[in-house]
Amino acid sequence: MNLFQPGQRGAGAPTLTGRDDGPEGEVEKGAMEDLRYQRIVVKISGASLGSGQALEPARLRDVALSLAAVHTMGVSVTVVVGGGNIFRGDRGADWHLERGRADTVGMLATGINVLLLEGLLNSLDVPTQVFSRGPCTGIGRQYLRDDVVEALASGDTVLLAGGMGVSGFSTDVPAVHAAIDTAADAVVMVKFGVDGIYSADPAKDPDAVFLREITASAALERNLRVMDAAALDLARQSGKPVHVVPAGDMWSVKCVIEGKEIGSLLLPS
Numbered sequence: 001m002n003l004f005q006p007g008q009r010g011a012g013a014p015t016l017t018g019r020d021d022g023p024e025g026e027v028e029k030g031a032m033e034d035l036r037y038q039r040i041v042v043k044i045s046g047a048s049l050g051s052g053q054a055l056e057p058a059r060l061r062d063v064a065l066s067l068a069a070v071h072t073m074g075v076s077v078t079v080v081v082g083g084g085n086i087f088r089g090d091r092g093a094d095w096h097l098e099r100g101r102a103d104t105v106g107m108l109a110t111g112i113n114v115l116l117l118e119g120l121l122n123s124l125d126v127p128t129q130v131f132s133r134g135p136c137t138g139i140g141r142q143y144l145r146d147d148v149v150e151a152l153a154s155g156d157t158v159l160l161a162g163g164m165g166v167s168g169f170s171t172d173v174p175a176v177h178a179a180i181d182t183a184a185d186a187v188v189m190v191k192f193g194v195d196g197i198y199s200a201d202p203a204k205d206p207d208a209v210f211l212r213e214i215t216a217s218a219a220l221e222r223n224l225r226v227m228d229a230a231a232l233d234l235a236r237q238s239g240k241p242v243h244v245v246p247a248g249d250m251w252s253v254k255c256v257i258e259g260k261e262i263g264s265l266l267l268p269s
């Protein structure tokens with residue numbers, strides 16, 4: 001078992017292109033045909049934005065730098081941001097909230113994260129457009145597929161707030177959904193506290209075994225909880241590959257795009 005800690009490899013003072021991070025930090029623009037993917041959806045788990053705390057500026061900056069590096073490569077990116085660092089619907093009972101209301105709070109939390117991430121990306125000269133659903137409506141523009149596709153075509157990085165905009169989902173679902181909507185090649189899920197998919201939750205089962213690849217059907221059958229079942233099923237149906245990579249390696253998304261072996265691959269079938 002190999003659980004990464006956030007910031008493990010991002011501790012230096014990375015440049016926009018990540019050139020200070022050794023060979024895997026090098027980013028060259030212009031060789032698009034050499035890249036594994038040219039259009040992706042990145043799901044950022046809220047917990048990645050603050051190790052231990054809800055939000056840490058240094059963690060947000062690492063995430064923004066990693067997305068800036070991907071933008072520099074010329075890759076088209078839609079970013080779906082979670083809210084679990086601030087609030088999750090399944091915590092509602094602690095706050096005497098019924099589930100629907102608690103999910104509304106969770107969706108609003110994704111909006112806070114998106115606004116902060118947008119600010120950091122803009123400070124790095126990454127052009128962004130924010131789209132939103134449900135209770136986050138008013139942050140950026142309403143999510144409309146054609147507008148999102150147009151924003152990506154203009155070269156802007158798209159940020160999505162509010163998940164699907166309705167109760168009962170995690171933000172893993174809108175990540176796969178956005179990949180379908182934007183005809184993305186793949187989804188990259190940046191997960192906190194884990195470096196990929198395991199045979200069981202490695203935080204609970206010391207005998208959990210790392211799985212380099214697994215099909216979505218097998219993950220569903222084995223009830224693996226690295227993402228929610230609805231997202232697994234959507235990945236299976238849509239044929240979109242989903243990479244699960246560690247938040248603790250700030251260049252993990254770039255590594256996936258470059259075709260390097262990192263994390264686990266959920267194969268659609």
Ligand SMILES: Nc1ncnc2c1ncn2[C@@H]1O[C@H](COP(=O)(O)OP(=O)(O)O)[C@@H](O)[C@H]1O
Pocket residue numbers: 045046047084190191192193194196197198199200201202203204224225226227
């Ligand atoms: N089969 C599994 N493989 C990997 N991680 C798993 C698995 N089942 C559950 N997990 C948990 O999923 C978490 C990552 O999901 P993430 O969305 O980042 O966190 P959260 O669900 O807390 O928001 C890890 O911290 C890990 O403990």
Ligand SMILES: O=c1ccn([C@@H]2O[C@H](COP(=O)(O)OP(=O)(O)O)[C@@H](O)[C@H]2O)c(=O)[nH]1
Pocket residue numbers: 044045046047081082083084085087088089090102103104105106107109110162163164165166167168169170171172174
């Ligand atoms: O379409 C959605 C997406 C999210 N949520 C709520 O928002 C919370 C935060 O999202 P998520 O748990 O996916 O955040 P992450 O764990 O990825 O940070 C969830 O727990 C849900 O309560 C929701 O109700 N509908």
